[in-house]
Amino acid sequence: MERSAALHTCHPCRRTIPYRTYAVIHTCGIISLMYHHAHSLATADTTLMTTSLLLISDVVLAFMWATTTCLRFNPVHRTEYPDKYVVVKRKEDFPKLDVFICTADPYKEPPMMVVNTALSVMAYDYPSDKISVYVSDDGGSSLTLFALTEAAKFSEHWFTFCKKNNVEDRSPEVYFSSKSQYWTDGAENLKTMYEDMKKRVEHVVHSSKVDTRHDHPTIIKVLQNNETEIMPNLIYVSREKSKSTPHHFKAGALNTLLRVSSVMTNSPVVLTLDCDMYSNNPRTPLHALCYLSDPKINYRLGFVQFPQKFRGLNKNDIYASELRRSFVINMVGFDGLMGPTYAGTGCFFNRRAFYGPPTNPKITSGLGFVQFPQRFQGINRNDIYASELIHPFAINMVGYDGLMGPIHVGTGCFFNRRVFYGPPANLILPELDELAPTRIADKPITAQSVLALAHVVAGCNYEHNTNWGSKIGFRYGSLVEDYYTGFMLHCEGWRSVFCRPERAAFYGSSPRCLTDVVWQQMRWSIGLLEMAFSTYSPFIYGFKSLGLVTGLSYCYYVVWPFCSIPLTVYGVLPQIALIYGVRVFPKPSDQWFWLYIFLSLGAYAQDLTDFLLEGGTCRKWWNDQRMWLIRGLSSFFFGMIEFTLKTLNLSTPGFNVTSKADGDDEQKKRYEQEIFDFGPSSLFLPLTIVSLLNLFAFVWGLYRLFAWGEGLSLELMLASFAVVNSLPIYEAMVLRNDDGKLQKGVCFLAGILTFVLIVAGYFFLK
């Protein structure tokens, strides 16, 4: 117990107390604001419509604030000590590890990227024969298979080299493109070998025009196998696809891997990775095991999540692709509650977590049997042969009874028939015994029977009428399968841990142009809305299962799409009012004016503090807050529309894989120079309208301020804030001439619609 306690420690953050104090003050502010709205509704000094819109917006904003406050309730930082793990555990006792890598499209996800990710984890500082890497290819592409076959040939040279020279960068691409002074013996030779392989693979990718297939049988290929030599297993899996059967995108792919790996290796620890997330730290599994092997917590520890980090972002991260709030700040907040959310990649699972709620060893619900004592007739007076067996049949029974209950003695026992069919509650057994999480997989993975069964469980109709996707495995029903699955595990009682080794565990890639960012986040918002309106909505089911604080924290993401409501209202209404000289906010002489100032400055300042305390910079924060405004008026806005269409059966949004391939040189250059890359997309229409409207209102407001000497108003302050944020948009409309500028058609249409909006506002406000 003591030794395991030393494997990891947890410290509350110092900001907790000041944050809680501030939360009380801010809450009072919000209550007063609500009172103010209620009062104006009753006295109707502005139009009813205006006040209601502002009230709805403020309710959404207040709710969002409440969710972030829960995430600030008990933030913690953890440290783990992998060196101690290596000392206390013998190498033979390290658990086996199954790694799942997902890929879906050889053009958006270049096969060489998949190869590097696979090689980087196969080369972990971990007993090689205990690692099995499963690559799921939803594209069913021969290109990916070819690339992995090449990788298998190269792998042995690569591992020997890494282990001999203690190389830290175990993705060959990263290592060979790093500075030459780190290079050691044999590096040049190996580099030539790597470059040859890369050329072969890329040549095949460029010269063939194979489409990704949506209709094909299961393909499972064991590309490398640890029975022949001490090497990690490498297995290529492309599940069966048929156009008439739903395949549930990534969640479906992961469930197939869960089953195939169950049949083949059934390791107790499972690592899930997206194909772009290569390992940057060879000791990562040891960090995860510091938690997963601790008997004090592991019976209910579902997963250990590592942060998502990205390589090659521009200096100030103009698209806020780091997602520092989601991937760091909030994770630290969740970690002090039930644990971080599952982020879809970079996560070590306890395989048992996919099969129903945890079983607490101390409380076994359900009585299995009632044992009566064994008594004997006709024993002589002093029982010379001690046939009464007082110790086993009486004294010890009383002792056992105070623990888990008496042992079964073969006779005089009443059973609950249910006990003969598996453990009391919780563990949900799958339909095949071979898939049970506790089974020991002891047959060679190349055995005919093993491969045959693996093909069966990868079939597209296999899941029909089973618990897969509902009670077992990754959950179906939302495009954010990661967030949804993590949520369901937490509701079942599983915990998780956020693990941040000093040397980043993984690096991935992130979208490089605004259109891709917007598409990605639109998929997320549709997924979040699917959750919000499902049976297991965090709004209702979450509170019931997780309690108020964790439940509210989970709502943080689910309200994302809804924030397009306040953004639209605050981006349009006060500005039109400013143009017509109507007040929607209190005057500076009014006490309520200061309440608005306090609440907005307070919320922004706290957001900035969070950012700085978790390693961000002011410039990055500024870009991050700007992205909120952009998302609200693009991704979230259209996400809401798309979801509504889906609900009405007018559209079927799918999982549009984010491109991880490099753009053209011009685009790369713009990204490096931090110039916004809008590109030809009409998704930016609402955004452009709002920026134009704000510019117009701002100029008009300034004119009134100076020409007519009107006082400074909240409306004018709001418009100027929007104008400063919109500078790159104005630039992209008029000053630029490259491919990343805003389309002429969009600008023109936006101009017309802005005019219509202003005219319509006249009838609305006057």
Ligand SMILES: O=c1ccn([C@@H]2O[C@H](COP(=O)(O)OP(=O)(O)O[C@H]3O[C@H](CO)[C@@H](O)[C@H](O)[C@H]3O)[C@@H](O)[C@H]2O)c(=O)[nH]1
């Ligand atoms: O039908 C599919 C679609 C996608 N993928 C894989 O899923 C992963 C994630 O897809 P990506 O396009 O990179 O999505 P992102 O938006 O970048 O990913 C974030 O959001 C997803 C949920 O929307 C999570 O699954 C991811 O882990 C998380 O990083 C990739 O490896 C894909 O190959 C599949 O295997 N099958």
Ligand SMILES: [Mn+2]
């Ligand atoms: Mn991704």
